[in-house]
Amino acid sequence: MNKKLVTIIDYKMGNVRSVAKAFEAIGCKTLISNKSDDVGKASFLVLPGVGTFGEGMRHLTELGLIEPLRDQVFNKGMPFLGICLGMQLLANEGYENGYHKGLGWIDGVVKRFSFNDEKLKIPHMGWNDINIICDSPLFYDTKNNRTFYFVHSYHLISEDPRMCIARCHYGYDFTAAIQSNNIFATQFHPEKSQKAGLKVLNNFVNNIDK
Amino acid sequence: MLKKRLIPIMLFKNDRLVKSIRFEEFRNVGNPIQMARVYNSRGVDELVFLDINATCEKRKPLLVFIKEILEECFMPLTVGGGIRNLNDIDDLLKIGADKVSINTAAVEDPSFVSEAAKRFGSSNIVVSIDAKRKPDSKYEVFTHGGHAATGLDAVDFAKQAEEMGAGEILINSIDSDGMMGGYDIGLIHNVSSAVNVPVIGCGGAGKPKDFVDCVTLGGTSAVAAASIFHFTEYTPAMIKRHMKDQGLDVRINY
Numbered sequence: 001m002n003k004k005l006v007t008i009i010d011y012k013m014g015n016v017r018s019v020a021k022a023f024e025a026i027g028c029k030t031l032i033s034n035k036s037d038d039v040g041k042a043s044f045l046v047l048p049g050v051g052t053f054g055e056g057m058r059h060l061t062e063l064g065l066i067e068p069l070r071d072q073v074f075n076k077g078m079p080f081l082g083i084c085l086g087m088q089l090l091a092n093e094g095y096e097n098g099y100h101k102g103l104g105w106i107d108g109v110v111k112r113f114s115f116n117d118e119k120l121k122i123p124h125m126g127w128n129d130i131n132i133i134c135d136s137p138l139f140y141d142t143k144n145n146r147t148f149y150f151v152h153s154y155h156l157i158s159e160d161p162r163m164c165i166a167r168c169h170y171g172y173d174f175t176a177a178i179q180s181n182n183i184f185a186t187q188f189h190p191e192k193s194q195k196a197g198l199k200v201l202n203n204f205v206n207n208i209d210k
Numbered sequence: 211m212l213k214k215r216l217i218p219i220m221l222f223k224n225d226r227l228v229k230s231i232r233f234e235e236f237r238n239v240g241n242p243i244q245m246a247r248v249y250n251s252r253g254v255d256e257l258v259f260l261d262i263n264a265t266c267e268k269r270k271p272l273l274v275f276i277k278e279i280l281e282e283c284f285m286p287l288t289v290g291g292g293i294r295n296l297n298d299i300d301d302l303l304k305i306g307a308d309k310v311s312i313n314t315a316a317v318e319d320p321s322f323v324s325e326a327a328k329r330f331g332s333s334n335i336v337v338s339i340d341a342k343r344k345p346d347s348k349y350e351v352f353t354h355g356g357h358a359a360t361g362l363d364a365v366d367f368a369k370q371a372e373e374m375g376a377g378e379i380l381i382n383s384i385d386s387d388g389m390m391g392g393y394d395i396g397l398i399h400n401v402s403s404a405v406n407v408p409v410i411g412c413g414g415a416g417k418p419k420d421f422v423d424c425v426t427l428g429g430t431s432a433v434a435a436a437s438i439f440h441f442t443e444y445t446p447a448m449i450k451r452h453m454k455d456q457g458l459d460v461r462i463n464y
Contacts, residue, residue, distance in 0.1 A: 014330070017306035022284060050303070051331045097328075121408045121431055123333045123377050127213040127255055127461045145463050147213065149286060151308070151333045153377075170212060192308065194253065194284050 003029040004205050007042030010034045011059040013085060014050035022191035026202045036068040044205055045069065045078055049085030053094035053110060056085050057102065066103065073183060080183050081204050087178065087185035088156055096154050105183060108158035115171045123153040128168050130176045136165040137207045138177065138184050138200055145196040148188035155187060211459045214425050215255040215432035216446055217410060218439055220245060222261045229437050231388035233356035239440045246282040254446045255461055256286040258311065258434060262355045264292025265314045273301055280306040288336055299326055303334060311336040311380060314353040317360055320374050327375025337371035338380035339364055341397055349397050356384050365400045372405045379405060380434065383413035388437050390416025398428035410434050418444060418452035425458055
């Protein structure tokens with residue numbers, strides 16, 4: 001059987017090798033690329049990302065990747081997974097180091113954690129449990145282990161509650177994962193979440209209807 | 211609930227993993243790649259790899275070698291030792307390191323920390339502080355693998371590191387290192403209550419209760435240790451079980 005090809009967008013925002021390694025561990029072929037041509041050849045697209053919102057958008061723009069990605073995801077129905085910053089960039093706008101326009105694929109904004117009186121540390125860093133709030137193929141058969149690795153100071157606030165498929169609690173409930181048709185995204189890092197994370201990646205490549 | 215993290219520290223010197231006592235008397239404890247593989251299967255929450263001689267030997271991080279370690283890890287890895295400029299950080303993040311730990315360079319040029327945080331995001335930048343107790347019960351920061359006194363107060367420096375954009379502080383007691391008599395709770399508590407970023411306590415763990423004390427009395431988000439995993443029968447799983455029994459939320463299912 002041919003191995004599934006996962007194309008991982010390298011837009012200078014770190015961590016691409018970790019993501020590739022995790023997909024390889026579950027039997028996929030990976031292509032790390034920043035070329036718009038390669039975006040079209042994939043069967044699965046992954047936008048990872050570590051770093052700041054503004055820098056992420058700047059690199060996507062400079063590399064000419066925004067339109068090819070949009071075309072694949074919206075016109076051709078390509079399964080797409082955004083991870084951490086790669087999820088946040090889907091929003092309309094972000095407020096990390098000032099205002100930045102996002103991809104606008106998801107109605108929502110990205111804001112910094114803000115706590116009233118609780119002495120909670122920022123970034124939200126470490127392993128935390130998620131609560132599944134509606135069925136999604138991404139979390140198929142994960143009942144036994146839903147603890148994932150998070151590291152972020154900002155989070156997505158979605159205007160459309162129907163997109164939120166999982167929440168996490170840190171000071172208050174925030175969106176931990178979203179799905180809108182063929183667009184999936186997680187605030188946590190599945191590639192760093194050992195078995196629980198590999199299961200989610202496995203669901204992404206094997207369990208969603210194309 | 212956010213879990214308290216258990217983090218083994220791998221100290222690297224002359225091609226081997228070592229364990230020190232008060233930053234001296236190094237003992238060889240094995241091969242880092244094998245060790246990373248073992249830890250990955252034991253469900254620890256993160257790993258820290260520190261190349262402790264890199265700065266003194268004026269070396270860059272050993273990228274090819276670190277890459278081999280990263281291939282064994284499906285959990286976060288922090289890499290430190292010899293990081294002097296933004297290119298060093300870029301190189302490490304590119305091969306898959308999740309966080310970098312800056313020590314000497316943060317003291318010599320605090321603006322380096324802010325530049326790094328601005329470019330790579332605070333979440334990737336750990337400032338590690340090696341501190342020694344002074345007679346007046348304050349703590350002084352040491353650099354160059356614990357060899358060079360700086361005259362800086364550890365708590366003041368931790369606050370400065372946070373202001374500069376460090377996303378996490380790794381606080382290590384030189385006095386307690388390798389002694390296995392418990393963490394220096396005074397040092398750890400002073401630092402963790404002074405900053406609003408997560409703090410990892412390090413230095414001195416010898417029994418499961420020490421880890422509980424580090425979190426409950428020291429106020430840390432994570433506990434790091436090395437000797438206990440090499441020189442006692444305690445495994446990470448046993449320590450986490452004890453932490454859980456004492457009411458702490460830790461990741462048991464992995």
